[in-house]
Amino acid sequence: MTYEWGVPSGHTRPSVVLTEGKNLAPIRGKRGSKDEVSQHVEGKCVNEIIEAPHLRPLKVGLHLPESERIAPWQEMAAMCRLAEAVGFDSIWVPDHLIYHVPDREPAGPWECWSILSAVAAVTSRVEIGPLVLCTNFRNPGLIAKMAATVDGIAGGRLVLGLGAGWHEPEYRAFGFPYEERFGRFAEAFTIVRTLLREGAIDFTGKHYTLRDSELRPRGPRPAGPPLLIGSRGEQILRLTLPYVDAWNGWYAWNGNTVAGLAPLHDQVDRICAEVGRDPATVERTIAVLVRYPDATEPPDARAIPLSGITEEIVDYLRAVAGAGIGHVQVVLEPNTCETIERFAPVLEALDRLP
DSSP: OEEEOOOTTSSOOOEEEEEBTTBOOOOBOOOOOHHHHHHHHHHSOOOEEEEEOOOOSSEEEEEOOOSSSOOOHHHHHHHHHHHHHHTOSEEEEOOOSOBOOTTSOOBOOOOHHHHHHHHHHHOSSSEEEESOEEGGGSOHHHHHHHHHHHHHHHTSOBOEEEEOOOOHHHHHHHTOOOTTHHHHHHHHHHHHHHHHHHSEEEEEOSSOEEEEEEOSSOOSSTTOSOEEEEOOOHHHHHHHTTTOSEEEEOTTTTTTSSTTHHHHHHHHHHHHHHHTOOGGGSEEEEEEEEEOTTOOSOOOTTSOOBOSOHHHHHHHHHHHHHTTOOEEEEEEESOSHHHHHHHHHHHHHHTSOO
């Protein structure tokens, strides 16, 4: 049987093929942890263990429910375990406090980092991350401390997505200043990045001052978790692209279409050239909207959702991979254990030759 586990820090996903006798042809099986593979090896008469290529053209992550429905933690924990079991590569948690939208009741999700910490504890293989963490909602020194701690809980699986936020009503509702968002983000990004990468900073800014700040303990990775920026703002991209490992776009930015990716790539490429960064070294990621026929959420007029047909989703994901995307965050409508199971054949198909 073939058992597979992810490699959080890289872009390849090795698998182990257990072979008996002279038959070296792998038989597809369930995904499991490395320990599960070891136990299976010990319990079988295995003559050879070889590396098998992984054919998936990009990483596929799951975006957990936000405010479209309030899922209790016990249900989200079950979703996380199921997502890991069926082969998702990552799990992502949105960071908002409350939505005030005209002609709708206010809606708000659970607090992002609390949920993310729990996700770290109930999973063992998938990458995890906020999509994306608003730096203006938390002290930047504390963000670095939180990131090192959760990365430790996760065993080095955190991807730290960062952004400046955009929904002014939630700033007002929770007492955070909305003005000078870029200035605050710029200082926060410098502090978070420096603490995670170097372990210490002495910083004096307009919005934040840190004296003799040190990150102790440093977390499981000497240079900290990879950084991802979720923005299409020119100032923020110029500030962050010299340093981040990945860029993320929301499905509304490209209309959930392959053609809509080109201007987003062009912007990142152009700014990379302006700041002296090789654009090929910035991984591109994008959210993908999949709407099944039984979805009850109001449709998002900014995007054309995928219909939920397996073949359509597979073709789309292969196309976005061909268009330079290395990782997607799938937003399911409805977002439940049942739809995770419905999506599983997509992952199986992506692991086969087209």
